[in-house]
Amino acid sequence: METGSCGWVRRFLGPWKDGELDPADAARIEGHIAACPACAAQARFEKWFAGEVRRLADRPRAPERLAQRVSFELRRAQRARRVRRAVWAAGGVAAAAGLALLVAFVTRGPVSGSGSVADRSAAAQPSGAGGVAPSAPPAPPGFRLAAQQDGDPFAAELLDRHDRVVRRTLPLELATADGNAVSNWFEDKVPFRFRAPRFSDPRVRLRGGRLTHLGDRDAAYLAYDLQGRALSVLVVRGDGGPVGGERAYDAGGRTVFAGRREAVSYAVFRDGDLVYALVSDLPETALVGLAGQIR
Amino acid sequence: MGAPVDARRFEELTLPMLDLLYSVGVRYTRNREDAEDLVQETLLRAFRAFDRFEEGTSLRAWLLRILTNCYYNRYRRRVHERRAADLSVDDPYHEGLVSDATLRCLRDPEGVMQQPLVSDELQRAIDRLPEAFRMVFVLAEVEQLTYREVADAIGTPIGTVMSRLHRARKLLQQDLLRGREWVTDAEAEGEVEGTAAEDGGAEGEVVRLRATR
Incomplete structure (x- = not known):
């Protein structure tokens, strides 16, 4: 999977969304997204999904x-x-x-x-x-x-x-x-x-x-x-x-x-x-x- | 290395993390009573071993590491006896799920986002995740630990955290959104192991993570 390809971008949307990527790789993903509507939609989806998980996942408080x-x-x-x-x-x-x-x-x-x-x-x-x-x-x-x-x-x-x-x-x-x-x-x-x-x-x-x-x-x-x-x-x-x-x-x-x-x-x-x-x-x-x- | 600590000081440091430990414990054991015992044992072990905690490192990651070890050592068998149908990482069904369907790409992700997820379905889907993926997903996505902290907590390289987290997300998405029309495309994207450059990974995709927090 070539670095900077759609496959590569989608593989690392998670760490990118989590703010875990090195600035250079993050910038590469952001550049790709800006030019690729399909990957941009996928990126929005990943952020939406993570937001839903944070919103809904049960975090029981200790009794x-x-x-x-x-x-x-x-x-x-x-x-x-x-x-x-x-x-x-x-x-x-x-x-x-x-x-x-x-x-x-x-x-x-x-x-x-x-x-x-x-x-x-x-x-x-x-x-x-x-x-x-x-x-x-x-x-x-x-x-x-x-x-x-x-x-x-x-x-x-x-x-x-x-x-x-x-x-x-x-x-x-x-x-x-x-x-x-x-x-x-x-x-x-x-x-x-x-x-x-x-x-x-x-x-x-x-x-x-x-x-x-x-x-x-x-x-x-x-x-x-x-x-x-x-x-x-x-x-x-x-x-x-x-x-x-x-x-x-x-x-x-x-x-x-x-x-x-x-x-x-x-x-x-x-x-x-x-x-x-x-x-x-x-x-x-x-x-x-x-x-x-x-x- | 730290020094032995008295019970009052130890409580001041750790009780603010009681909810975190309990929440993770419930996700590990899927049983609230077991989670209480797990957390109690974790904190007692941590108290006795506090002189081995390295100051300046993440206390919550250290506690979660002890909790994870306790879970493996004491509770896992009990939990698995109750959940004989649980999938493991090596389970053929799981492997088939990942490699055959290969976590399909979305045809219409924008449309999916119009329908919020349902809380109960999400809880059940998280509980259905194979154990190794569930641990990473809970720590990173639900509890919002950094990848470094997750790696320290479960004792794996950071690239493994990244890879398991990716697969966990895809399994969950597929599980939760199974019935929705958009899961149709068969583009392969889930098979490549993510390898963080800091793991010295030579195979698969290499990505550089930012400096450890």
């Missing part, structure tokens, strides 16, 4: 919740970065200990030192949103740094699963209110046996479940509803590792560790070999109360 989601995730990523820096800055033995604890968070859930719940206040089993008094468990410096100042990865994972199911980016794989059906469904999907938790509060209704993971472990995710508010329960094998959290409570005769961040609460407790974690936007003490109800 407001997306900015909120991104903002939330960026701050979470920033906290995680600070944890890594703080751990490395600690140096030597302290760094090694901190890393080991971080690994423990990811693989076994939040960790607390032995005796960390020794001074927890004994509180009656709560009803509704009150009745549980928190006390801060003593913890080794490495744990406190990671879990209490900058957020621990286990809790972050719990909140992430809850958030994704609530937003339906992780759909339920089984939708039923039948606890036995849910327990049976998980039987060949997770490497442990458990019974779908039942709450003594009759307003808590099972919705269904799905397979998920926490760290590198398969976990059972169960969705509940409490008068229109989403309650997530995650069950994972604890493999003997300790369980801990930002605050410790006595609830229903069991030790429950709990915390709250970004308007979402979590509560974690051990039952035999299994670790149960509850996540909801309910107040922290109400969630602890629910954890104490599970049978």
Whole structure:
């Protein structure tokens, strides 16, 4: 195709129209158009078509919740970065200990030192949103740094699963209110046996479940509803590792560790070999109360 | 190279581009929920890798490059599973469409312009474009990026951008205006690969693009 021919001009009308051509080639095209009515009509058509595309093409605006989601995730990523820096800055033995604890968070859930719940206040089993008094468990410096100042990865994972199911980016794989059906469904999907938790509060209704993971472990995710508010329960094998959290409570005769961040609460407790974690936007003490109800 | 940036500063720089990223994400994935996840992942990756962003270059092209890579790595399979009938660049139907009909020339372009396009038809026609062409068309024609930015965003030479954009336009025009009387002439004009001189292109047509913006 000869430079300056009709074919050449039509081939490059697009870049010419977009203002992308070198001035010399642009001038060559404009000279041709001035003398060629057919190519001039084609040039007008290309401009018209591009104008129609700009006028009509849908350019959806980002929903407001997306900015909120991104903002939330960026701050979470920033906290995680600070944890890594703080751990490395600690140096030597302290760094090694901190890393080991971080690994423990990811693989076994939040960790607390032995005796960390020794001074927890004994509180009656709560009803509704009150009745549980928190006390801060003593913890080794490495744990406190990671879990209490900058957020621990286990809790972050719990909140992430809850958030994704609530937003339906992780759909339920089984939708039923039948606890036995849910327990049976998980039987060949997770490497442990458990019974779908039942709450003594009759307003808590099972919705269904799905397979998920926490760290590198398969976990059972169960969705509940409490008068229109989403309650997530995650069950994972604890493999003997300790369980801990930002605050410790006595609830229903069991030790429950709990915390709250970004308007979402979590509560974690051990039952035999299994670790149960509850996540909801309910107040922290109400969630602890629910954890104490599970049978 | 840039330096690590805190979340607040990163948001100030990037959130003004959220609509752009989302709009492109919707066009890539053709699904609004997937687009939200895609944009979130893109911005998180960008945040973590911000020290690799070269100051003085186009931030939006850099973000779109990450978005494109995320799309290829994570979402493309899911999208393709949903759209099994999607055409790819190598699809015989597509190749036949381009080379046989060769994107016919207009007999009466002035007459066509008397009838405005219909928005819904345009959206559907853009979605029907083969993926590689759709990406370039959306970035250049809908979002009005420069060819250099498009090339950076999708990681191809600028001549490839030009060539794909040309074909995308012709496919769209043919698709949208199929029913109109004017599509009759069989003049060949779509087969020659455009090659930008800056790509060092030795084959096909060579055209000189103006200095990169």
